[in-house]
Amino acid sequence: MTVSSELKIFGLSTNHELAKKVAEGLRLPLGQIEQTTFADGEIYERILESIRGDDVFLVAPIASEANDSFMEIMIAVDALRRSSAGTINLVIPYFGYGRQDRKAKSREPITAKMVASLLEMNGIDRVASIDFHADQLQGFFNKPVDHLLAAPLLSSYFYTRNFTDNLVVVSPDHTGAGRARKFADLLDAPWGVINDMVARTNPASPDAIVGDVAGRRAIIIDDIIDSGERMQLTANALKANGATEVFTVATHAVFSNEAGRRLAEDENIDHIVVTDTIPISEANTTAKLTVLSVAPLLSEAIKRIYNDEPLDTLLKSLNNPEVKL
Structure with missing residues (x-):
């Protein structure tokens, strides 16, 4: 039996x-x-x-x-x-x-x-x-x-709020350039990279950023926000080079030593968008913070794994399904 x-x-x-x-x-x-x-x-x-x-x-x-x-x-x-x-x-x-x-x-x-x-x-x-x-x-x-992947969920934040016009996606370092390019593709936006060596000493220099950010909403994308220092450095350079609004976006909000609170207190940062892969303390919960839940993604993935069904559609954005992540 x-x-x-x-x-x-x-x-x-x-x-x-x-x-x-x-x-x-x-x-x-x-x-x-x-x-x-x-x-x-x-x-x-x-x-x-x-x-x-x-x-x-x-x-x-x-x-x-x-x-x-x-x-x-x-x-x-x-x-x-x-x-x-x-x-x-x-x-x-x-x-x-x-x-x-x-x-x-x-x-x-x-x-x-x-x-x-x-x-x-x-x-x-x-x-x-x-x-x-x-x-x-x-x-x-x-x-x-x-x-x-959390990119489809994070990009949906911008689609549902009609924030898709006049965007630029920026990587806070050269190692994250691939991530920034893919996220930019999801939003049909240009992308750029911070030159952190220049940004640390002269954030207003045009050489601090590879890419055009003047007059645009800028999205800083990374997988983790830990100390938040790199996000702050990048946001400073973006605002100094004419970005009108800065979103710091990441999947995992580690937020060591109340980094979430410090980011919210930074006048160069307008919005913080993360997911709930990690519990966020009350000290890091601010008016600038938006937390998107990965629970629906995990529930659907578990159901498909249990039923021996493919997961490929979960790796695509419903707003831009042609983009390969």
């Missing part, structure tokens, strides 16, 4: 609210898990329902307190495996440690690869994530990886 497996969604303490939204999008209850932290900092977790033979999706970023959130994931995966889950599918909206993806100096670790190896050794069957810091991170896993 063949018994079909059930789809189960679990979340952990880091961004539990996002996991709850994902489960609601699938019209499923969020799985029950007990989580406790002992006085010495040890983490205890126990699955509180039967998952025998089920396809389990664990939704949790490696974020906020990165080390604790990673250990929460590792312990939860161990508990799921020992509870006889049919498959363990790890949905990591933000892959912390993803910036340590190569050896830039001698005797450095490649920590992103180590994290991937530890997760695989622990028994995961699949990984889904949004906007890895580098595409090569997909190759760090030997298990299937579904790499989702």
Whole structure:
């Protein structure tokens, strides 16, 4: 007798609210898990329902307190495996440690690869994530990886508000030029790159920016906002070169040391647009901030993975589907 497996969604303490939204999008209850932290900092977790033979999706970023959130994931995966889950599918909206993806100096670790190896050794069957810091991170896993993109969601912010006229998309550094070009294609806009060496010393110089920004709304696009310093440097150069309005746009709002608040206090920045892959503290929540939810994207991706359906349409913009991302 063949018994079909059930789809189960679990979340952990880091961004539990996002996991709850994902489960609601699938019209499923969020799985029950007990989580406790002992006085010495040890983490205890126990699955509180039967998952025998089920396809389990664990939704949790490696974020906020990165080390604790990673250990929460590792312990939860161990508990799921020992509870006889049919498959363990790890949905990591933000892959912390993803910036340590190569050896830039001698005797450095490649920590992103180590994290991937530890997760695989622990028994995961699949990984889904949004906007890895580098595409090569997909190759760090030997298990299937579904790499989702936030660009269609972020670009829809501008389409729904009719902000598509007179735009320019700008990368805050040369390494993000490809990202800026693709985002510009989604919006049918020109794009440019900041020359940060010049922008630091003489932001008003025409050489501070490769591209024409005068009289345009400028979108600074990146995958992560951490300290926010690069966004502020770029915004200063854009306004000094005649940009009329500046949007700082990123998928992952790390916002270290209240960077979100500092960006909002910067007179050169008019709007901050991010997603909810990472929980945003009250201190970083300001009137300039717009948070777009990735929950519908994750819910749809999980449904298609569970049903063995393709994900290719999720990687396209409904507003500009011809653009290849």
